[in-house]
Amino acid sequence: MADKQKRRKISVSTASRSYKMLIGRGISDDVEGILVELFPGSRKIFFITNNKVFDIHGKKIIKKIEKSCNIKTLVLPDGEEYKSNSTLSKIYDFFMKNHAHRDDVVIAFGGGVIGDTAGFAAATFNRGLELVHYPTTIISQVDSSIGGKAAINFRGVKNIIGCFYQPHLIICDPDLLNTLEEKELINGLGEIIKYGLVFDYKIIESIKEILNENPESEERLKNMITDEKFDEIIFKCSKIKSDIVEKDEFDTGIRNYLNFGHTIGHAIEKVLGFKNISHGQAVSLGILCSVDISISLGFMKDSHKKELLNLYKLLKLPVRISSENADAIVKAIHFDKKITEGRTKFIILKKINDAIVINGIDEAVIKKSIIKNT
Ligand SMILES: NC(=O)c1ccc[n+]([C@@H]2O[C@H](COP(=O)([O-])OP(=O)(O)OC[C@H]3O[C@@H](n4cnc5c(N)ncnc54)[C@H](O)[C@@H]3O)[C@@H](O)[C@H]2O)c1
Incomplete structure (x- = not known):
C-alpha cells in the first residue's frame, strides 16, 4: 500500500x-x-x-x-x-x-x-x-x-x-x-528545463542539487529520477501546467508560454526526422536558439547561455545542431507558419522566469541563432 x-x-x-x-x-x-x-x-x-x-x-x-x-x-x-x-x-x-x-x-x-x-x-x-x-x-x-x-x-x-x-x-x-531508457529520460528533461527557465528557476536549482551529489556518475540520470527530490520536481512542473491550463484552457494566451523552444524545436524534429531526434532533444536545441535570440535582442546575457550549456552537459542534452541542416530548419519554420496561417509566435525570455510572446522575428535573426548552435 x-x-x-x-x-x-x-x-x-x-x-x-x-x-x-x-x-x-x-x-x-x-x-x-x-x-x-x-x-x-x-x-x-x-x-x-x-x-x-x-x-x-x-x-x-x-x-x-x-x-x-x-x-x-x-x-x-x-x-x-x-x-x-x-x-x-x-x-x-x-x-x-x-x-x-x-x-x-x-x-x-x-x-x-x-x-x-x-x-x-x-x-x-x-x-x-x-x-x-x-x-x-x-x-x-x-x-x-x-x-x-x-x-x-x-x-x-x-x-x-x-x-x-x-x-x-x-x-x-x-x-x-x-x-525508462536513458534516451527517454533525456527526452523528458528538456521539457523540465523549459518549466525551470520560463516559470520557476527553483526547478533547475533542484536538478543541479540532485546531480551534484554524483555529477561524474554515468548513471546520474537514472539516480536522479529515483531520488525522492525528483518527485517534487514532477509535482512543481505539473502544478505549473495545471495553473496555466486553468487560466487559458484553449491556448489563446498564457498557455503559449509552454511553447518556449518549440517553434525551432518542431522545425528541427521535422528536418532531422522523428526517428533521429526525440521531441525533448529538439526542444532543448530550440531553447538554446531562443536564448541566443533573446541575447541578440539585448535581453539575456552570454553568461546565461554558458550556465545553460553546463547544465545540458550534466543532463546529457544535445548542444549542437548539424550545420548542413540550418537552411532546412529555417524553411521548416516558414512552412509551419503557413500551416498555422501566419501565426508563428516566438516565446522569448526577457530574463529568467519572465517570458514574452513576439510575433514575426526577423528570419536573419532566427537563422543566426541556429548557426550559433551548429
Ligand atoms: N497533449 C499534449 O499537450 C502534449 C504535450 C507534449 C507532448 N505531446 C505528445 O507526446 C508525445 C511524446 O510523448 P513521450 O515522450 O511520452 O513519448 P512516447 O509516448 O513515445 O514514449 C516514449 C517511449 O517510452 C516508452 N515508455 C513509456 N513509458 C515507459 C516506462 N514507464 N518504462 C519504459 N518505457 C516506457 C514508450 O513505449 C516509448 O517507446 C508526442 O507525440 C507529442 O506530440 C503532447
Whole structure:
C-alpha cells in the first residue's frame, strides 16, 4: 500500500471540467481503490496501452484492477508513427466491438503518444467517453496528460487533427519512470528545463542539487529520477501546467508560454526526422536558439547561455545542431507558419522566469541563432 501521506493532489478547474491529478510514488498500489471510488457501478474500463508499456507495467496494473472492474484491454504498437488515423480506427473498432457507452472509462496508460491517441479516441467516440490519463513517461507526467490536448498526426504533420478534451482523472506514479531508457529520460528533461527557465528557476536549482551529489556518475540520470527530490520536481512542473491550463484552457494566451523552444524545436524534429531526434532533444536545441535570440535582442546575457550549456552537459542534452541542416530548419519554420496561417509566435525570455510572446522575428535573426548552435 502506498504511503497515503505522500500522495498529493492537484485540482484542475477548467470551464469544460474540473478534475484531480493524484501524484505519489507507488500510488499504483492503490489504483483499484481509486478507480472504484471515482467510477462506481458496472462501467467498462477500456485500458489502452502499447506493447512495451504493457509488458513492463501494464500487466501488473491490470491484475490489480481486474478483480473489481470489467476491464477490456487494447495493446497497440509502440511509436510516434502509430499516432495515426489507422490506430484511431483500431481503437474505434475496439470500442464498437465492446459496446462502449458514454459513461464507460478509457484509461490511457503510457507516454504522450498513447495519451494523445487514446485521448482523441475517447473524446470523439460517442461524443465522449470518460477518460483517465495514467502517464508513464516524464513528458506525459509533467505535460501531455494535463490540459486536455489530444491529437493524431496526419500526412507527416504533427498533431494536425486534434481537440481539447479534459480528462476526468490523472494518476501519476513517478515510480513508473524507473524503467525508462536513458534516451527517454533525456527526452523528458528538456521539457523540465523549459518549466525551470520560463516559470520557476527553483526547478533547475533542484536538478543541479540532485546531480551534484554524483555529477561524474554515468548513471546520474537514472539516480536522479529515483531520488525522492525528483518527485517534487514532477509535482512543481505539473502544478505549473495545471495553473496555466486553468487560466487559458484553449491556448489563446498564457498557455503559449509552454511553447518556449518549440517553434525551432518542431522545425528541427521535422528536418532531422522523428526517428533521429526525440521531441525533448529538439526542444532543448530550440531553447538554446531562443536564448541566443533573446541575447541578440539585448535581453539575456552570454553568461546565461554558458550556465545553460553546463547544465545540458550534466543532463546529457544535445548542444549542437548539424550545420548542413540550418537552411532546412529555417524553411521548416516558414512552412509551419503557413500551416498555422501566419501565426508563428516566438516565446522569448526577457530574463529568467519572465517570458514574452513576439510575433514575426526577423528570419536573419532566427537563422543566426541556429548557426550559433551548429
Ligand atoms: N497533449 C499534449 O499537450 C502534449 C504535450 C507534449 C507532448 N505531446 C505528445 O507526446 C508525445 C511524446 O510523448 P513521450 O515522450 O511520452 O513519448 P512516447 O509516448 O513515445 O514514449 C516514449 C517511449 O517510452 C516508452 N515508455 C513509456 N513509458 C515507459 C516506462 N514507464 N518504462 C519504459 N518505457 C516506457 C514508450 O513505449 C516509448 O517507446 C508526442 O507525440 C507529442 O506530440 C503532447
